Amino acid sequence: MRTCLDRALTFAGATLAAVYAPEVGTRELQLVDTSGSVPSGPAPPERLPLSGDSPAARAFRTHHPLWLTAETPLGALPLGIQGSRLGCLLVLGASPDGFEAEQRRFLERYADAVAALLPPGADPPVPTPLLGPALRSLRVGSFVLSPDTGLIEADDTLLELVGITPDDFDGKVDTLLAHALPEDMHALMSVLEPTTDAFGRRDLEFRVRGPTGEMRWLSLSCRAEPGAGDGPQQVLGVVTATPVLRRGGDDVSRIQWLTAALDDAATVRDVGRVVVAALREPLAA
Known part of the structure; x- marks a missing residue:
């Protein structure tokens, strides 16, 4: 599972993923699970103050994801269910250009899967590992x-x-x-x-x-x-x-999308609508 996780992170544009959860009785986020490695620079800290300016703490407090492109691109995704604040998923990017839109969508789904494994209250211990089982659920x-x-x-x-x-x-x-x-x-x-x-x-x-x-x-x-x-x-x-099949720009993707769309076409009007939709973009019509 760890090998599969490392491969999945690679294709999500990440070299490292780290899960932080609030430590009981303190005002800190505690590192509870990691995967991958940092090519250069220090390893992720074991603890982060909740009141600090770290991306993980900011994402936890605001409950909004942060995507930063700097010397080391990173994403900080809050972990929570129905407004609860359960922790943060921190990912370091492999490309200096940051994460692509498709990679961000996958990592956001991944964060939801990690959050589903976290205990809802502050007292239950945080289960580990988290990253591998969350990937399995996806x-x-x-x-x-x-x-x-x-x-x-x-x-x-x-x-x-x-x-x-x-x-x-x-x-x-x-x-x-x-x-x-x-x-x-x-x-x-x-x-x-x-x-x-x-x-x-x-x-x-x-x-x-x-x-x-x-x-x-x-x-x-x-x-x-x-x-x-x-x-x-x-x-x-x-x-x-x-x-749902994505519509790509190459001929194979267009044919695959058209084939899948025609599976649901029940009338002549449905067929016409699907074919027009498939041809309009490549013909710039």
Whole structure:
């Protein structure tokens, strides 16, 4: 779970996540759980005064998230349920440009999942760990693929999303791909077997068939790590459930969005409305 958490934080643009909760009997926030590391600079402090000017204390007092872009970009997200103040999730950014909008949305969902695990009152002890179980509740899976061998290291959450039990998984990427819809196979292969000039982050939505035949959308984000020789040594990635398909700018994303939208079209008028919506943006019409 800790490895999956570190991978998920990487794709959320964070190098470190830390949970602070009020310490009983004091006016301080206490560090209760961390994951990741700080590339340079000091580690997160064990305690922060509630009346101080730290981002964590400010987010806790105001109950509003803070996104700061400075020498070390960071986000401070208040933890609470129905107006209660339970703590703060502090994340350090990996990019000097700060967190992208999609990364912020994921981290805000992640903060809600962490808050759901915190006790509502001041007296009960704070459970630890928090970060791993919160990620598990969001159903975020991760993998490491070796394109040269076709072997893939997948965690239990990813196998659950695809519809494979751990006992039935043989460690081969073909076993996972066999559960994807044939129409999405070409796009998946282009992402999981990148060329030597495609070492950046890649994002894709795809569909799988569950054990009972139901179809579900999954979102995949991956990054190829260059290795010695002509090809990538590893492909690192995360997979999450996608309740609503996003409309991307590439041809594959447009076709996938159109296909999903047409599934709900019941009349000729519905079909016309969906197709017009799909064509208006790329044609600038």
